[in-house]
Amino acid sequence: MSPDLPPLLFDRGLLRQRRNRAARSIQSYNFLVQRAFDDICDRVEGVMRDFDHGVILGGGPGLQAEFRHRHAGSKTGWVAQSDLAPAVAGRLESPALALDEERLPFADSSLDLIMAPLGLHWTNDLPGVLVQLRRALKPDGFLAAALLGGNSLTELRQCLATAESELSGGAHARVSPLAGTFDIAALLQRAGFTMPVADIDRVTVRYDNAFALMADLRGMGETSILADRPRRPATRALFVRMAEIYAQRFSDPDGRIRATFEIVHAAGWAPHPDQPVAKRPGSATVRLADALGVTEESAGEKAGR
Template structure:
């Protein structure tokens, strides 16, 4: 009999321990979450309303730090509560809580805004978490999140797999799977959000070696926490060969390697009767050809004929 329980992809206890350890290094290695937080706040600026009570879900205090100099966004937010899975990450100068994103313990219709910088890609039940967030928002409340996307670390993934296939019998998953923008738009809609949108921010970061990249990932608390990860520690030979393959396939002329990071931004509104509604199919009153200023052409007519 099929189970309604979502598969357990990530070891959340391990993730919490790793984020605890990374709390001290986040100021030096957290460029990715800082960028995500800045971009999330930029997306509030066109919104013609204020948010008396806002909650930041994850991010290690990055939203509060960004608000310190993004004064236009700060003017829109009244009280900000920052949370994180790790109690050490959650510790900060403002109002902070240690909170598990998978157990969103917030009263229904209590928040005006929820933002989540780089936390939700570690949830085992993302649809369930999105539903909980939607319930916690007041009608016409706003949700915006940034998640690590599917194209991230493709170079590292390929190099590790190639090295393992060369040295051993078979390969193991050593880099976490991530969602894409199309997935997130659909999930927001399924969770009941109105006017869902998603877009992608891609960036390339260069390092001297693969080991410098891995050091940054540990410092961010973003190393793999897959339940299905190999329990036997990887050998030094594996990483040395992977680093060689990485340098051979993904380096620039100066010898430095490239690392792709993809941040997916997704946003939606808690439903409200006053929100605009999409038009019914077939209700358009202007032909597309007229709007574009071109002659309409039937399917059987050849162009230029």
């Protein structure tokens, strides 16, 4: 591998295969996508302008219909949706595309709006993908994205590691690593976006047991796709012990277990000459005290003097 290329953490061929397998029922497991997309639509509706051409990257079936029925859809003209998996793309409303987010086919300056609900966390080179997205946007185009953050499934990770250590004396990575405590706004700025913003939505979902949680993850197509994953299948004993530990450590008084999902939201603009520009520090011509109509008072000597 070239030293200039990012490490291949994820097997995107396996991700495509698993989403293809889950295509028939994936819409039944889209509660996290739905939550993320609702927030994305809110952000689009808060923008005081219309959009001629937009695209929804990933998310699965049902999002185009929802988008059309919201104010966000009424202010957007042509909208397409894509998915990495052809079987999922085949269930999307037209116009639909099967594409790889790591190699976007959009021409430079061809889109006004890009919405990316819960798909970019599986890209091996997120900074590079953000650069592609910025290039695809016209000047003053808008990006609103959501991706799973590093604290997602922290309970499952801990319990799997503990169970495997008990049974075999060592632990393998069996849950894909997700984006950690990175500064997504800084990544957007580095990719050329202006006015970047970011925030985190933490969601706790309760299940009857750990096996119900894993069934949901399979239905979402969100099981581990680590490129360097163990090639030997995990034993049933491992999962049984993991479920026992999970119930001991992370259950509520009614016996149901908790699972944490962290949704990282990010938004930014393609540069345009008419956008507001932050003033240079120290360039203010009016004192804050004068603007507030108060008398400025000294805070006293500096600490340590």
